[in-house]
Amino acid sequence: MDDSKTLNLNVRKDFPILSKKILEKRDLIYFDTAASAQKPNAVIDETNDFYKNHYSNVSRGVHTLSVESTFRYEDARKKVQKFLNARSENEIIFTKSATEGINLVAQTFYEKFMQKGDEVILSLIEHHSNLIPWFFLRDKYGVVLKFANIQPSGEIDIDHFNSLFTNKTKIVSLTHLSNVFGTELDEKAISICKDKNVPILLDGCQSAAHLKIDVQKLGCDFFVFSGHKTYGPAGIGVLYGTENLLSEMPPYQGGGGMIGDVSLEGASYAELPAKYEAGTPPLVEAHGLGIAIDYMNKIGFDNIIKHENEITKYAFNKLNEIDFIEIHGGDNKRNSIISFNIKNVHSHEVSSFLDVEGIAIRAGHHCCQPLMKHLGVNSTARLSFGVYNSLEEVDKFVTALHKCKEFFNK
């Protein structure tokens, strides 16, 4: 074993589920972090502790438990603000998911800033969650959607993207890190939006746990990510938006907690961020997300990035050497995700075969049906990495792939 294979963040022990045996005997190799990350003990224990010792509703009562809950909920917001380097806590809206964040922006941005015939620019590699909310605007209000092409490498074709702008372009929404190719967005796309003075939303679902995010440096106007892909609980998402835009856009849902004053004739609305948080929020999940952020910070993003770059490169090169494997996209700016097909074997077969070997990968269209059509495939297999993966796991995976190929071509 060469030295490079000793690379390991040594955090596997923090994740209790990773000691589970698959089919009672196989060690679990979890290569499906892009679908959802596993949870460290800290997150599990702290969410339990919240329910056991501190739980009540937030921002409503005056009793001790209400204070303790509210403190934890708002403390999580501070952690997220620092995590993204937002200017203020008012720019951090808790949602139930990243999907809800995109829907919120699509609906309320349209209401304030758009009309029939106005245009939105998206791309071919977007997840359904960054397509359908905009389809709604097209279907309901006659908004025009334009889609940037991609290059064979998996990166957005910047020249084509640039050519899509007109004086009717009102907003751009792009993935920060493709959930199929694992390619990072070319930051030129953001600077083009800046030059043209068009707001841009970044879908950060796949980037938030794998890159150091700085929304001010990135220069995006909106950024969404989900708790469950960043080692936190499911049921919590984050929408970052600049205070200017969030102040101007109308509320999304109506309900408790988002009001200023209500009479039977009408209502005024709360200031940011409460304005966008109608109803009892996922407060324990928000706290869990805060703990997950602490956990990632403790490992350190420099270490996370180094570790995941190395493992991604290692796996890419290993797979690239195998003649029966077709990798989708190139190796430029690829981070933590590799989609591939075994020639003449459906991704379902690959996934079921690997499952009994203890290896969890994703198979299917990855909520990117338009992209699958573009690639000319019905589905792909995808492996994706997190802090707990190792080069040894990649070796075991490659051995299993050879067995799989042999089995189905016997």
Next chain:
Amino acid sequence: MNDLINDLYQEIILDHGREPRNFGECEPHNKSADGHNPLCGDNLKLTFLLNDQNIIEDIKFTGEGCAISLASASLMTEKLKGKKIEVAEEIFKDFTNLVSGSDEELKVLNEEDSLYALKGVGGFPMRVKCATMAWHAFKQALKD
């Protein structure tokens, strides 16, 4: 090799997955339906000709999918061709029980049937939809 995988991918499944029988469109036909698995993108189109004695005279399918979904569709067409609708519906019930790991006693299918090869799907709950896609299309076509 793992038993679960060998149970799931019996030779007959791999064979029908690679070379599906009755692949194409039935002409003429008077019943048709599309099957679709939105979770993975697999899809098929089923067409058949039901004569005035309620017998399935001919039945074919086209589509794309994994070995399990193609083999299930292929074996289904072989099994249903020439059957009366009432019998076909009994087979449908038995088959869905068989692949979903239900304890329900089978009425018309038995271990001799080629469809029995799909019993291994029961060990992979996430693949049950692959195995039943064509069958639900068949049910749908009867309703339309």
